[in-house]
Amino acid sequence: MSFAEQQTIVVIGSGMVGLRFCEQLTAFDERRRYKLVVFCEEARSAYDRVGLFSFTAQRDAEKLLLARRDWYEAVGITLHLADRAIHIDRDRHIVRSMKGVNVEYDLLILAMGAYPRVPSVQGIQKQGIFVYRTADDLEHIVTSARKARTCAVLGGGLSALEVAGAVSELGLLTHIVQPGNQLLSAHLDRAGSQTLLRRIRDLGVNVHLSKTLTEARGESHIQGIVFDDGTTIDCDMLIISDGIRSRDELARQAGITVGEQGGIEVNDRLQTNDPRIFAIGECALHSGTKFGVTAPGYTMAETVAANFCGDSRPFEYGDLSINLKLLGVDVACFGQWETDTENVAVLSEEDAFAGVYRKLLFTMDGKQLLGGILVGDASDATTLAVLAKT
Numbered sequence: 001m002s003f004a005e006q007q008t009i010v011v012i013g014s015g016m017v018g019l020r021f022c023e024q025l026t027a028f029d030e031r032r033r034y035k036l037v038v039f040c041e042e043a044r045s046a047y048d049r050v051g052l053f054s055f056t057a058q059r060d061a062e063k064l065l066l067a068r069r070d071w072y073e074a075v076g077i078t079l080h081l082a083d084r085a086i087h088i089d090r091d092r093h094i095v096r097s098m099k100g101v102n103v104e105y106d107l108l109i110l111a112m113g114a115y116p117r118v119p120s121v122q123g124i125q126k127q128g129i130f131v132y133r134t135a136d137d138l139e140h141i142v143t144s145a146r147k148a149r150t151c152a153v154l155g156g157g158l159s160a161l162e163v164a165g166a167v168s169e170l171g172l173l174t175h176i177v178q179p180g181n182q183l184l185s186a187h188l189d190r191a192g193s194q195t196l197l198r199r200i201r202d203l204g205v206n207v208h209l210s211k212t213l214t215e216a217r218g219e220s221h222i223q224g225i226v227f228d229d230g231t232t233i234d235c236d237m238l239i240i241s242d243g244i245r246s247r248d249e250l251a252r253q254a255g256i257t258v259g260e261q262g263g264i265e266v267n268d269r270l271q272t273n274d275p276r277i278f279a280i281g282e283c284a285l286h287s288g289t290k291f292g293v294t295a296p297g298y299t300m301a302e303t304v305a306a307n308f309c310g311d312s313r314p315f316e317y318g319d320l321s322i323n324l325k326l327l328g329v330d331v332a333c334f335g336q337w338e339t340d341t342e343n344v345a346v347l348s349e350e351d352a353f354a355g356v357y358r359k360l361l362f363t364m365d366g367k368q369l370l371g372g373i374l375v376g377d378a379s380d381a382t383t384l385a386v387l388a389k390t
């Protein structure tokens with residue numbers, strides 16, 4: 001195919017999912033039908049956001065990079081680094097950037113990720129208060145932690161527990177403040193969450209459940225936080241990692257449909273209400289669901305790339321399983337692990353002294369493993385996850 005016949009795909013956002021789309025398209029597009037142009041707002045091209053917390057130990061953001069600049073060059077992708085897309089002209093099919101670059105697209109991929117959700121309470125702008133989303137955020141956190149003694153982390157999901165582990169390792173007295181009534185509610189049942197809670201408390205990290213933040217107090221710098229029940233915690237740092245808000249502002253401006261609670265609405269092909277424009281990753285809203293983990297985002301990226309190259313597949317929810325250490329505690333869930341469905345046989349055991357919890361779900365005849373939750377010891381999680389898939 002001649003270059004003149006090539007179609008241009010513009011990708012806005014080069015995070016984990018945007019990069020996965022570029023990798024997959026490059027792999028599938030054997031006839032070189034497409035030319036890719038990527039706008040990346042951050043100064044670094046795609047890096048491992050999931051592994052970000054390890055930066056506190058190694059202090060080398062370069063090691064987190066998932067693709068270096070020369071990879072983009074080698075596969076013929078034009079990368080506009082540190083340049084935010086600021087306007088989509090849907091009539092003329094042009095994306096304009098902050099640095100004044102205009103690129104005409106045939107197809108447009110929105111992979112703009114999400115912002116951390118920040119509660120609008122009194123004092124939230126004070127010094128010493130951080131969000132945790134980017135490598136730059138983490139650099140600011142590490143710098144501030146050198147002068148701090150006590151840190152509160154707002155949130156009880158994956159990223160909150162990861163950052164709590166990181167600040168605890170930096171030697172700060174750490175408080176996890178979870179507005180909900182259990183930790184890791186998207187991945188664990190109540191018993192699993194209780195086991196994790198006990199293990200974390202045993203490490204000397206304080207955990208406060210069902211706490212609604214009403215104020216960050218102090219002069220210009222934070223000195224403590226106040227809750228709706230009147231209780232307080234003294235702290236000289238607060239890190240907010242409590243849920244996400246899809247980055248859909250560019251889509252809104254362009255008249256692309258977004259959900260009431262945010263998120264760019266897409267159909268089973270990940271297509272927005274404009275047939276040339278697709279949304280993937282944390283900025284997308286599919287069947288009323290926003291996904292805050294990588295696996296479904298990767299499936300979205302693969303689905304769109306495959307369909308652009310002649311396939312015709314719908315997006316099906318990716319695997320929401322996890323298998324990792326949080327504050328040094330093994331946590332895994334895989335396959336179907338919720339017991340609110342009938343016709344499943346449950347095998348569960350809990351060792352409160354060892355801090356270990358296991359729940360495995362089988363078909364009623366016991367022949368097929370469906371999924372499970374492991375806390376405290378997930379050494380066989382990979383094997384079990386494979387068994388659950390076969």
Ligand SMILES: Cc1cc2nc3c(=O)[nH]c(=O)nc-3n(C[C@H](O)[C@H](O)[C@H](O)COP(=O)(O)OP(=O)(O)OC[C@H]3O[C@@H](n4cnc5c(N)ncnc54)[C@H](O)[C@@H]3O)c2cc1C
Pocket residue numbers: 012013014015016017018039040041042049050052053083084085086111112113114132133134158159162247250280281282283291292293294295297322324
């Ligand atoms: C601290 C932390 C820990 C996590 N831990 C886990 C975990 O253990 N397991 C797991 O599965 N998931 C985890 N996640 C979630 C996972 O990182 C996300 O699901 C994933 O990064 C989403 O990828 P994305 O490409 O949609 O968004 P992002 O990775 O956020 O990338 C979006 C990119 O688009 C850029 N962008 C936005 N707007 C524009 C614009 N207008 N122009 C140009 N660029 C733009 C942004 O700057 C960003 O670089 C964690 C997230 C965080 C923050």
